[in-house]
Amino acid sequence: IHRRARENLLADDDGLSAQLLESIAEIRAATAEIASEAEHSMYCAWANSERTRALVAPDGEDHDRLPTDSTGRPLEIISVYDTSLLEIPGVLDVLRRRQAAGEQVRLAHAIPFSTVVVDERAAVLDLSNIDERGIGSAALRGGPLITALHRFVRRTFDDGLPMPDPRDGRTHIIGLTERDLVALTLLAAGSSDASVARQLGVSVRTVERRVRHIMETLGTSSRLQTGVEAARRGIV
Numbered sequence: 417i418h419r420r421a422r423e424n425l426l427a428d429d430d431g432l433s434a435q436l437l438e439s440i441a442e443i444r445a446a447t448a449e450i451a452s453e454a455e456h457s458m459y460c461a462w463a464n465s466e467r468t469r470a471l472v473a474p475d476g477e478d479h480d481r482l483p484t485d486s487t488g489r490p491l492e493i494i495s496v497y498d499t500s501l502l503e504i505p506g507v508l509d510v511l512r513r514r515q516a517a518g519e520q521v522r523l524a525h526a527i528p529f530s531t532v533v534v535d536e537r538a539a540v541l542d543l544s545n546i547d548e549r550g551i552g553s554a555a556l557r558g559g560p561l562i563t564a565l566h567r568f569v570r571r572t573f574d575d576g577l578p579m580p581d582p583r584d585g586r587t588h589i590i591g592l593t594e595r596d597l598v599a600l601t602l603l604a605a606g607s608s609d610a611s612v613a614r615q616l617g618v619s620v621r622t623v624e625r626r627v628r629h630i631m632e633t634l635g636t637s638s639r640l641q642t643g644v645e646a647a648r649r650g651i652v
């Protein structure tokens with residue numbers, strides 16, 4: 417597809433239109449263009465890249481107001497973020513704000529690239545986690561590749577861990593605090609104790625102490641067993 421796009425020889429019968437993107441600025445512009453055309457949904461996967469780090473910066477976007485359609489109605493927005501992004505101070509709060517605004521947020525490990533798919537008819541494939549200049553990325557319209565990217569995001573999202581939401585009442589049912597639930601979710605998603613400590617604004621020793629408390633509450637004797645038991649009970 418890359419070779420054919422560069423040669424401008426894309427066959428008309430495959431329904432695909434591809435425009436190569438050569439910089440972060442072009443990725444931003446292409447994403448804004450397809451987002452402005454959204455009528456129903458935006459499916460997003462975010463790898464750890466310069467582009468994503470700018471997106472989740474506390475002062476980088478309006479995290480309390482998400483895109484809408486041309487009539488102002490909210491879009492269905494699902495997003496899955498690479499867990500390594502949680503190493504960035506303040507990201508947990510940003511994702512909570514986006515979640516409160518209506519974005520469905522999950523966490524996954526080792527997302528291979530970023531993509532935004534709009535209404536299953538247009539997408540931006542962002543490879544800036546591979547080349548930080550953004551070279552090799554593409555804006556795509558039509559064709560089975562869009563469907564493949566849409567399914568990739570949906571599958572990655574379904575396999576990811578939900579962001580802990582204090583509004584769902586699970587903490588009161590299982591006897592854990594909201595902070596315990598956040599710590600458990602982040603650890604289950606692959607975050608280190610140090611990363612969890614930074615996100616919660618506590619010491620690593622405090623995280624270790626809370627993990628012991630979680631294990632006692634769930635009646636488990638290892639972190640692996642704790643993760644399995646938490647999943648079994650639907651906690652994470």
